Amino acid sequence: MSESKSSSSVLENPADARVLKVAILGFGTVGASVARILCDVQPRGLELTHIFNRNVARKRVDWLSCPVMWSEDAEQVLHSDAGIIVELAGGLDPAGKWIRTALEAGKSVVTANKKLIAAHGVELEQLAASRGGQLLYGAAVAGGIPVIPGLRQGLAGDKCNRIEGILNGTCNFILSKMEAGAEFAEALQEAQRLGFAEADPTEDVAGYDARAKLTILSRIALGAEIEFEQVPAGSIVPIGAIDFAYARELKCTIRQISRAQLSSESSGAGTGIPRVQATVGPMLVPEASPFAWSRGTENMVIVTGKYGGDTVFSGHGAGGHPTAVAVVSDLMAMAHGSRAVAVASQRATVTGDLSLRHYIRFIVKDRPGIVAEIAGGLARQGINIGALLQRPGYPEDRLPFVVTVEPCSTSALKRALDEVGKLDCLIEAPLQLQILEPESPIG
Amino acid sequence: MSESKSSSSVLENPADARVLKVAILGFGTVGASVARILCDVQPRGLELTHIFNRNVARKRVDWLSCPVMWSEDAEQVLHSDAGIIVELAGGLDPAGKWIRTALEAGKSVVTANKKLIAAHGVELEQLAASRGGQLLYGAAVAGGIPVIPGLRQGLAGDKCNRIEGILNGTCNFILSKMEAGAEFAEALQEAQRLGFAEADPTEDVAGYDARAKLTILSRIALGAEIEFEQVPAGSIVPIGAIDFAYARELKCTIRQISRAQLSSESSGAGTGIPRVQATVGPMLVPEASPFAWSRGTENMVIVTGKYGGDTVFSGHGAGGHPTAVAVVSDLMAMAHGSRAVAVASQRATVTGDLSLRHYIRFIVKDRPGIVAEIAGGLARQGINIGALLQRPGYPEDRLPFVVTVEPCSTSALKRALDEVGKLDCLIEAPLQLQILEPESPIG
Numbered sequence A, B: 001m002s003e004s005k006s007s008s009s010v011l012e013n014p015a016d017a018r019v020l021k022v023a024i025l026g027f028g029t030v031g032a033s034v035a036r037i038l039c040d041v042q043p044r045g046l047e048l049t050h051i052f053n054r055n056v057a058r059k060r061v062d063w064l065s066c067p068v069m070w071s072e073d074a075e076q077v078l079h080s081d082a083g084i085i086v087e088l089a090g091g092l093d094p095a096g097k098w099i100r101t102a103l104e105a106g107k108s109v110v111t112a113n114k115k116l117i118a119a120h121g122v123e124l125e126q127l128a129a130s131r132g133g134q135l136l137y138g139a140a141v142a143g144g145i146p147v148i149p150g151l152r153q154g155l156a157g158d159k160c161n162r163i164e165g166i167l168n169g170t171c172n173f174i175l176s177k178m179e180a181g182a183e184f185a186e187a188l189q190e191a192q193r194l195g196f197a198e199a200d201p202t203e204d205v206a207g208y209d210a211r212a213k214l215t216i217l218s219r220i221a222l223g224a225e226i227e228f229e230q231v232p233a234g235s236i237v238p239i240g241a242i243d244f245a246y247a248r249e250l251k252c253t254i255r256q257i258s259r260a261q262l263s264s265e266s267s268g269a270g271t272g273i274p275r276v277q278a279t280v281g282p283m284l285v286p287e288a289s290p291f292a293w294s295r296g297t298e299n300m301v302i303v304t305g306k307y308g309g310d311t312v313f314s315g316h317g318a319g320g321h322p323t324a325v326a327v328v329s330d331l332m333a334m335a336h337g338s339r340a341v342a343v344a345s346q347r348a349t350v351t352g353d354l355s356l357r358h359y360i361r362f363i364v365k366d367r368p369g370i371v372a373e374i375a376g377g378l379a380r381q382g383i384n385i386g387a388l389l390q391r392p393g394y395p396e397d398r399l400p401f402v403v404t405v406e407p408c409s410t411s412a413l414k415r416a417l418d419e420v421g422k423l424d425c426l427i428e429a430p431l432q433l434q435i436l437e438p439e440s441p442i443g
Helices: A008-012 A029-041 A074-078 A095-104 A114-131 A147-154 A169-179 A184-193 A208-222 A241-249 A320-335 A370-379 A410-420 B008-012 B029-041 B074-078 B095-104 B114-131 B147-154 B169-179 B184-193 B208-222 B241-249 B320-335 B370-379 B410-420
Strands: A020-025 A046-052 A069-071 A084-087 A108-111 A160-166 A252-266 A274-286 A298-305 A309-316 A349-351 A355-364 A385-389 A399-409 A431-435 B020-025 B046-052 B069-071 B084-087 B108-111 B160-166 B252-266 B274-286 B298-305 B309-316 B349-351 B355-364 B385-389 B399-409 B431-435
Touching: A020 A029, A020 A074, A020 A320, A029 A046, A029 A320, A046 A074, A046 A320, A069 A074, A074 A095, A084 A095, A084 A320, A095 A108, A095 A114, A108 A114, A108 A320, A114 A208, A147 A208, A147 A298, A147 A309, A147 B147, A147 B320, A160 A208, A169 A184, A169 A241, A169 A252, A169 A298, A208 A252, A208 A274, A241 A252, A241 A355, A241 A399, A252 A431, A309 A320, A320 B147, A355 A410, A370 A385, A370 A399, A370 A410, A399 A410, A410 A431, B020 B029, B020 B074, B020 B320, B029 B046, B029 B320, B046 B074, B046 B320, B069 B074, B074 B095, B084 B095, B084 B320, B095 B108, B095 B114, B108 B114, B108 B320, B114 B208, B147 B208, B147 B298, B147 B309, B160 B208, B169 B184, B169 B241, B169 B252, B169 B298, B208 B252, B208 B274, B241 B252, B241 B355, B241 B399, B309 B320, B355 B410, B370 B385, B370 B399, B370 B410, B399 B410, B410 B431
Parallel strands: A020 A046, A020 A084, A046 A069, A084 A108, A274 A349, A274 A431, B020 B046, B020 B084, B046 B069, B084 B108, B274 B349, B274 B431
Antiparallel strands: A160 A252, A160 A298, A252 A274, A298 A309, A309 B309, A355 A399, A355 A431, A385 A399, B160 B252, B160 B298, B252 B274, B298 B309, B355 B399, B355 B431, B385 B399
């Protein structure tokens, strides 16, 4: 074995000898972690030169190993000699404007901005390619877990037809706390105290954050460009401790799952436009599923390929340091002249309609005949009951019980529950959750 | 969203417009899978043009979608106009000679040859870089699981200090069958019948295959070039059903684990040469560890980084199709002009000495005083017993019992067992296994 640094030959290539100047826009938790890793790892070919933040004075740190220009003028930084802009401000605006300005000037951009990439990724990648720059966003999905590079570099040779994941660490923290016995409100408060949830947790708990990430993965893994607003998103707020108790009886637990799979049917006769079955929301997952192992703020992604079968990625999906690892890895890929494998993608339509077993939890004021009425309502939509579960020890005027139904389409179930929901005995609207099968059918 | 193929812009770049001709050397299971995927996926910029195999006539297939030159003359193919050589013959020779010839001619090479890359990877990468070609070997470790691309593209920005994995699907198949109740011989026979194990299974069961893969990962993840012969490899052959029974009492199971971590001590005072603690062999793993979830021929790798924490990759580590996915992904990376991020590496020394809890299983002819004598032998090396387990129902003249010991160095334990092993009551040499802690210390 050689004693020399074996990689030196690559950087001796004249094309790589230049040093790329890096500007960070947004010096919050992730931005500071990026700067810290750049100072610690000192990747060759990269130099941190500019940091932008509003009211930058309060952000200044004294541990940087190189001189940096601190600025509160984004335009000044965008028009500086920095060759790579790291956008960490988040949101659609002004981040989108900054990224367009940088790409139009031929600069490259690294971002963790899932919302922007979900909404405008295709257009921004085209802009980057047309001006000779690159746009990388490995940090936008699953933080430090290399799902995007893994898909682009390591699974590009497969035909991926399904992607499923735990893409939101906040929901996973709350649901795994609830699995261990907490009620929703209590778990949310703890997440907020630990900095894992915002004061307004809507983006996370309602599934909006996860569906932006699913939209990005749909394009990279399935080659299907979907509109994130079309993906049905279910909230985890209605999930109660009672649902974990019933899930356990079914040898399951509950996780927020994001899934997208290519449908065997195209979007309309002869259109050739692919259709993607996609949903985000709380789901029953079997205890034997890898998803059940995922606890705390972890993320997990399972990619199913025609040739490679299932590949699982898991790890820290959020937090300053893990997210910064993904950002710095993208920067290093740029510095080494690496080019991401561009996966061909095309516009696709979305349906949330999947034929799956479902879990339905009712809360009723007990009286004779309720089960018959509910079963009748389901039967009229052709839906068969699989199991009926009723745990003892609850008051008759607020009695929870659960029905599981054989595989049926989400839309047929919705029609049935619209009818059943009118029954006078119901105290709350029924809660329905999809049940993730160990081997869900594709197509 | 655009209706156009969003990646087309990349291939409109004139540098990418050329088509790379691909030659496959070795048309066995993996080679045929590579050809099949190339025909199915039809990645742009790649064209299969040559297939070499000894006695090629018996290998010919009729389903290729493009005209191919079949050859049984490797030199002819190596000197053809193919720009990329896919080496799937395996072994050090003549594969090494072929790869050198191709790289010297400025061609690029994709290989799944773990043995060759473990032994000569550094030298061959330097050769590739010096002649303007590339050498990629994503398929050499963990088959279809994108561990190497994930490390190079997605985790390059972290400082990785440990890598642990289930790297041999044959051992994992055998051990997970034994966990379910089979004896070793029976599990091995089933693996052989299913094509998961060779007629001579030594490479797999003795850990030689896994340590070649660990050697490759050590360089990419830890930047440490180690000699694979220096990594202590333990065999799974002595593991019996009894060990799974005792492991279960300790809330553990048994897996073949390969691990390498950077030691806080360098190889010698002032040398600055890093030291790597590395071992391969059967190990007790807690039931709560992701490794315990891995069953059948699956592979799993856990990378621990200073900033990103633990990242888990798992999936199909072997088999024609998954391995071929990794090969085709490497080919696509070449066709798209992607360049792997070269991680700086340097020569490192290996120690198998780790301070860990250990499991020791004795089989004795029972008589009074045995435990006192064993405990005495351990105590003389400063080793404390943690637990003593003896399951009922075994004959007194062939009595198995188990001792677990508090964290001690592997070398001190070896000295103690050399002494204890001389006791006249022992029917077999004691079996010692490291116990993988949920949070093993690093350093």
